[in-house]
Amino acid sequence: MKHDHHEHHAMDESLPKVQVKTAYDSGIVTIEVRDAHNTPVTLTETHEKRMHLVIVSADLETFLHVHPIENDSGDYEVKLELPEGRYLSFADINPVGMSYVIEPIAITVGEAAEKPETDWESLVKNESSTKDLQGKTVTFQHPELIAGKSATLSFDLHEDTPLPYLGALGHVVVLDELGTRFIHVHPASDDQTVFEASFPYPGFYKLWAEFKFADTGVLAFPFIIEVGEKS
Template sequence: MKKRMMLMLTGALAVGLLAACGTPKEGADGHGGTHQGGAINALANDNGHGDHGGQDTGGHAADNYKATFTFASGTAKASENTKLNVQVTDTNGKAIHDFEWNHEKLMHIIIVNKDLSYFSHIHPEWDGKGTFTVETSFPKGGEYKVFADFVPKGGSGTTLSKWVKVEGETKPQEKVKADAELVKVVDGKEVTLTLSSAKAKDETTLTFTVKDEKTKEGIRNLEQYLGAVGHVVVLSEDAEQYLHVHPANEKASGPAAEFMTAFPNPGTYKIWGQFQHQGKVFTVPYVVEIQ
């Protein structure tokens, strides 16, 4: 067995829970229809990146599909609600109408900004005619990447993505830096992340240990979130690698929640773990350096 390595970060992060998924900046919560979004000025078909249940982002499934991202208003402005539409077609342009349920949803949409300081995870509604729709808004102007994660009926998990530009005041971009330790405080919970390996291509276990911030007692009654103990998203610092992550035990309830993945290349990666406790979803972000 590989020698277990622990990376830890001490820090306090106050994360407000919203009814929708994610918050401006680090995004802390579950999934709703109305939080985050932005306008995409052009049709978007982009790189495919794996899905939430496997190893790395370059799977062949994405080669068989295209995604078009549009906004009802034509453009997106910071802090304004806008409706995002997503249409999936095959490589010949034929609309895909049948999708499998994946983590209790037909589609997951992940949105991040250029420096990964903003994270949103939302779920669009399917109209049954070829279009997924969700209302959302972006906190600032600038570039954002939108990922559509879905499973075509009879197919495998697929993620398609597109960089989009949002109008409005921008903020200085910060460098994505690895955390020295991996302990975060979010919504009254102290969450520690450990990695079984920090080497690229190794099968790696990500273990999140959740404790009460004040008592330091392990929380043993985490609730099912999207059909599992939690949900984890991992991106490379340039947002070009979207990693497959799957729970080792979907029915776990804490204090430890384990997830399996493999980092495809050395470099800096950001990890968002999402969990539910007492009816509220909280999100904990970490940045790690992989050798």
């Protein structure tokens, strides 16, 4: 199993660039993945899917990880009822023979209000390292986090054993406080819920640790962290 680390995919200037557009209409999210000639691009399957689409609300409170499928026109779509508001979408894809960088694409549903200011310092101060969802408990442990330095992120699921989910024992998705930096990592081994990640710059980040359980399905446990500056 490949335990990879997806940030903004490295840009290869020698390859043509992919153009990605996302739209929402009547409960359907459509994602166009095209080349410079507006031709649909072939995608390689990564962790059992050709597209992993992460959608978060502008305040980073709502988190959705879905898998659009290709339609007859060569675009990808997924049914998703989004409440009125502002969202950011991230298409995690691996296009064949082309260069791609994961960047946020804004989605506005209805007459969305302006994004409220978030007091990240207060949120971090009151953050709990243990979260409970639908009867499942996950405790998050990590060393002091320093920008540019690799860190081990450990998740204790207590008495529960997760099922394999999309080719891995779990998934961790990370966004910075502005929702511009996307990081997606998988466990460092096949039998432990331990991840390796690095954070490009200091500041606040929010992460969601996804695990699949036999009785509840997939649950995403949210945590807020602060990354310090290099000494």
